[in-house]
Amino acid sequence: xxxxxxxxxxIFQLEVRYNETDLMGVVYHSNYFSWFHLAREQLMKAAxxxxxxxxxxxxxxxxxxxxxHYRAAAKYGDxxxxxxxxxxxxxxxxxxxxxxxxxxxxxxxxxxxxTKHVWSNHQGxxxxxxxEAYQSLGSCFDxxxxxxx
Amino acid sequence: xxxxxxxxxxIFQLEVRYNETDLMGVVYHSNYFSWFHLAREQLMKAAxxxxxxxxxxxxxxxxxxxxxHYRAAAKYGDxxxxxxxxxxxxxxxxxxxxxxxxxxxxxxxxxxxxTKHVWSNHQGxxxxxxxEAYQSLGSCFDxxxxxxx
Amino acid sequence: xxxxxxxxxxIFQLEVRYNETDLMGVVYHSNYFSWFHLAREQLMKAAxxxxxxxxxxxxxxxxxxxxxHYRAAAKYGDxxxxxxxxxxxxxxxxxxxxxxxxxxxxxxxxxxxxTKHVWSNHQGxxxxxxxEAYQSLGSCFDxxxxxxx
Amino acid sequence: xxxxxxxxxxIFQLEVRYNETDLMGVVYHSNYFSWFHLAREQLMKAAxxxxxxxxxxxxxxxxxxxxxHYRAAAKYGDxxxxxxxxxxxxxxxxxxxxxxxxxxxxxxxxxxxxTKHVWSNHQGxxxxxxxEAYQSLGSCFDxxxxxxx
Numbered sequence: 001x002x003x004x005x006x007x008x009x010x011i012f013q014l015e016v017r018y019n020e021t022d023l024m025g026v027v028y029h030s031n032y033f034s035w036f037h038l039a040r041e042q043l044m045k046a047a048x049x050x051x052x053x054x055x056x057x058x059x060x061x062x063x064x065x066x067x068x069h070y071r072a073a074a075k076y077g078d079x080x081x082x083x084x085x086x087x088x089x090x091x092x093x094x095x096x097x098x099x100x101x102x103x104x105x106x107x108x109x110x111x112x113x114x115t116k117h118v119w120s121n122h123q124g125x126x127x128x129x130x131x132e133a134y135q136s137l138g139s140c141f142d143x144x145x146x147x148x149x
Numbered sequence: 150x151x152x153x154x155x156x157x158x159x160i161f162q163l164e165v166r167y168n169e170t171d172l173m174g175v176v177y178h179s180n181y182f183s184w185f186h187l188a189r190e191q192l193m194k195a196a197x198x199x200x201x202x203x204x205x206x207x208x209x210x211x212x213x214x215x216x217x218h219y220r221a222a223a224k225y226g227d228x229x230x231x232x233x234x235x236x237x238x239x240x241x242x243x244x245x246x247x248x249x250x251x252x253x254x255x256x257x258x259x260x261x262x263x264t265k266h267v268w269s270n271h272q273g274x275x276x277x278x279x280x281e282a283y284q285s286l287g288s289c290f291d292x293x294x295x296x297x298x
Numbered sequence: 299x300x301x302x303x304x305x306x307x308x309i310f311q312l313e314v315r316y317n318e319t320d321l322m323g324v325v326y327h328s329n330y331f332s333w334f335h336l337a338r339e340q341l342m343k344a345a346x347x348x349x350x351x352x353x354x355x356x357x358x359x360x361x362x363x364x365x366x367h368y369r370a371a372a373k374y375g376d377x378x379x380x381x382x383x384x385x386x387x388x389x390x391x392x393x394x395x396x397x398x399x400x401x402x403x404x405x406x407x408x409x410x411x412x413t414k415h416v417w418s419n420h421q422g423x424x425x426x427x428x429x430e431a432y433q434s435l436g437s438c439f440d441x442x443x444x445x446x447x
Numbered sequence: 448x449x450x451x452x453x454x455x456x457x458i459f460q461l462e463v464r465y466n467e468t469d470l471m472g473v474v475y476h477s478n479y480f481s482w483f484h485l486a487r488e489q490l491m492k493a494a495x496x497x498x499x500x501x502x503x504x505x506x507x508x509x510x511x512x513x514x515x516h517y518r519a520a521a522k523y524g525d526x527x528x529x530x531x532x533x534x535x536x537x538x539x540x541x542x543x544x545x546x547x548x549x550x551x552x553x554x555x556x557x558x559x560x561x562t563k564h565v566w567s568n569h570q571g572x573x574x575x576x577x578x579e580a581y582q583s584l585g586s587c588f589d590x591x592x593x594x595x596x
Contacts, residue, residue, distance in 0.1 A: 017332070018171060018172070018335060018339070019171060019177045019179065021171050021172040022168060022170050022171065023170040024507065024509070024571075025172045026172075028167075028168045029480060029513060030477040030513075033476060033477035034315070037316060037477075062471075063517060064517050065516050066514065066517075067513065067515075068512070068514075070511050073571070076172055124520070166481070167488070168481050178331060178361045178364060179332050179364075180328070182327060182328035182331065183328050183464070186328075186465060186466065187464065211322075211368075212327045213367065213368050214367050214368065215327060215365065215366050216363070216364065216365035216366075217363070219360075219361060273371075316469060316470070317477065319469050319470040320469065321468040321470070321472045321473075321522075321523055326466045373470075374470055
């Protein structure tokens with residue numbers, strides 16, 4: 001997994017919750033995937049697709065692949081930034097997102113991630129092409145990958 | 150909340166999972182409610198209602214009230230027994246379950262719990278009376294509260 | 299469990315996360331207890347006790363009892379307010395907190411909760427009296443229970 | 448990620464829990480990583496290292512990389528088998544585990560996974576070489592990769 005290049009399309013901020021830690025005193029590793037999801041949702045909203053609408057239209061983005069590289073531990077109360085990057089050409093068929101997690105005041109990533117997806121309807125059937133509700137997501141990349149939100 | 154009386158209708162055994170612990174090195178308190186749920190499911194199965202059937206028939210038992218009293222901490226790797234008790238007269242309308250959690254080799258409860266429920270269909274509408282699929286649950290109490298399983 | 303009276307000491311706002319839902323399309327019931335915890339933490343911070351300090355001083359507030367009454371379901375994307383109420387006289391020995399969860403735009407509670415606690419040090423030993431770091435919590439109640447934050 | 452070859456060193460069996468599902472009616476994707484962890488623990492125990500001992504000796508196996516490929520959804524009540532494969536040469540320094548998840552009665556994998564680890568002590572310092580408590584893990588591979596348990 002390469003370090004993502006370009007500008008992040010969105011930056012999601014969170015504070016580590018107590019119940020995300022384990023007995024080693026650090027965040028349990030599977031929680032990073034929930035954070036990637038939260039960051040992805042923020043990007044989708046920034047692209048103009050509200051949760052309610054998407055639910056109504058029955059457009060889903062199930063995960064078909066997910067990876068995370070852990071560099072340093074996240075701890076209870078840490079303020080984190082999840083930066084989301086997208087491969088523009090992947091959007092129409094199998095959207096690929098990259099993630100970089102930074103801890104406030106550290107200045108370097110504590111984790112990198114990647115998820116791959118397909119577009120599906122509520123019955124789980126594959127959709128082809130970038131759904132209309134998300135067209136603006138594609139245009140985020142106009143003007144040299146400027147940030148959506 | 151009183152200590153339950155009579156015999157448990159089922160005893161569910163589990164081993165504490167790593168990701169159920171928190172940074173204090175003990176089980177995070179909300180997990181006990183998931184354990185109560187697992188124990189309740191075992192009781193339902195023992196009463197003859199298989200998951201698939203229930204899903205098919207659309208009978209649900211949503212929680213309307215849940216309480217837990219914590220006496221001693223549960224830790225990673227602990228082998229626990231969840232003993233489930235039922236108030237027989239509650240079954241037809243608002244089933245009440247009581248729980249006692251014992252740690253293997255300790256001989257006294259580390260937690261007590263209670264949940265109250267209603268019967269509903271898949272659309273969330275209330276059902277009245279003990280559903281036919283669960284009739285055998287009522288007969289568990291014949292012969293002075295003998296154990297179903 | 300009575301509906302709490304007086305003013306809430308803090309109001310914690312959250313948006314329901316996707317992974318807090320279950321196959322019924324509503325929030326899984328044990329998650330409400332994590333939300334109560336998040337709201338309690340906000341109150342503690344408002345009272346002047348920063349997480350780092352508390353960690354350093356080794357003061358903990360383990361849950362010895364937790365209850366929740368569910369009135370209406372919470373769903374993915376719902377914006378919720380958790381209102382926290384405290385029984386002032388309970389603070390020195392066994393702090394009692396009450397909670398009311400409101401859904402934005404609904405105007406009535408979808409759930410009520412209560413948790414009871416003890417003060418302990420990092421080794422799990424009981425502390426008596428309101429710890430110095432939390433003295434300001436007691437003074438929140440000056441002036442007829444006005445809001446801390 | 449390649450499909451693992453050779454025989455699995457252990458097969459961990461589980462039944463999907465209700466609270467592992469999300470509003471789409473299928474298992475939320477981050478839970479697969481907890482399952483890999485449970486399967487890994489079973490392997491460690493089979494290799495002779497009991498949880499209590501390991502805790503006592505302070506040997507940990509933190510995750511530095513985790514990936515999962517999702518092929519078909521897992522649902523509530525599904526009985527699953529997690530097959531664990533190990534790269535023998537990786538054991539001494541950076542243990543690599545591969546996973547294959549099969550649904551009972553399906554006969555093909557619904558997911559593949561991989562995790563990479565380091566050995567560390569309780570303070571998070573790296574250990575080099577296969578710890579003595581796990582020597583038997585190395586010998587699982589005698590006789591052409593026969594199953595430990």
